[in-house]
Amino acid sequence: MESVAFERRVQEHKDRVYSYAAWMLRDLEEARDVAQEALVRLWQHREKVEIPATRSWLLTTTHRLCIDRLRRRQKRPEVSEEEQLNPTPDEGPSPMRLAASSETGRAIADALDKLGRQDRAVVVMRELQGMAYDEIATALGLPLGTLKAKLHRARERLRRHLTAAGVTP
């Protein structure tokens, strides 16, 4: 049955979609809205999305929905020009930091928060979601070489943050 197969896909991927949106948006309510929208779109496109491609399709869709939200945020008049050019995290700990259950987890959350939006997307997709390079390149619209270079630099920045936090050597 179609609905049974869809429900199975949702159960398998709902947490990763929600987590990804939370990493990108740093707001649980917006992350919830985006995750819901991504899953509803999967229902609307269920006949076109093959089961093995579900994870990649959902994360790509979630990413694009997050970008739309972030662009709408930046257009708000109360957002200063400086913030538009260099978006900074909201004040206070990010929801991912609050969700961490260990000192290392909190340090990782802080380090990822310090990355630029696209670098964070690359790291989360590759290191936390296990997507292949070509899937990430498609999702973010990046050439493969550029993607690898971004990931390498992002890893080095994360390593420096974690070393400064006393978490890694």
Add this chain to the structure above:
Amino acid sequence: MTRPTDDTTPIACARARRAIQEALDGPLEAASQAAVDGHVAGCEACREYRDGMLALSDALRAAPGLRFPDGALEEVWDRTVRAEPTPRRGLGRHWRGLAAAAVVAGVLVGLWAWVGPVTRPASGPSAEQLAELGMTHEEFDRALVEARLVLDLTGSAIKRTEHAALEQVLGGEVGPALRLLPIPNTGSKEPRRSGT
């Protein structure tokens, strides 16, 4: 034991660090791995770099994840599966039913020899038309019987739109035949050949 290299130039370090990063994604070729091991054995900075990257990989496994709230999931069901309580009658369901009908038709082909050739009206396809189809008269008659039997057997249960889809499914075999002439009533079993 890997022999340390003496080459700790910036280029050598850059090359080694690139390989160390690539190794995080999967095993290196033996020669590349040996080169990295040799460089790291002789370069403290790159050794620390490698250890830091490995520790980073471990640390990332501790990254927090979130659980999608149950209430949010209920809203997803409301907007998807619950919004369409009737099973969606996509073409996929039609294809399965029509495939079953095609199997029936295939079984009935075996009865062809026992049933005998059907009567073909004088307006049947010419030899030229049959040649275009790549069929003999017998093959055409057989295809016609198949089409009639399948349609008769399933016609009462199939709605109009599905009937059209059935014709499409069978179009590979009997479609050309159906297009050439209407389904005649069963007449004399004596074959009537059109003039050639």
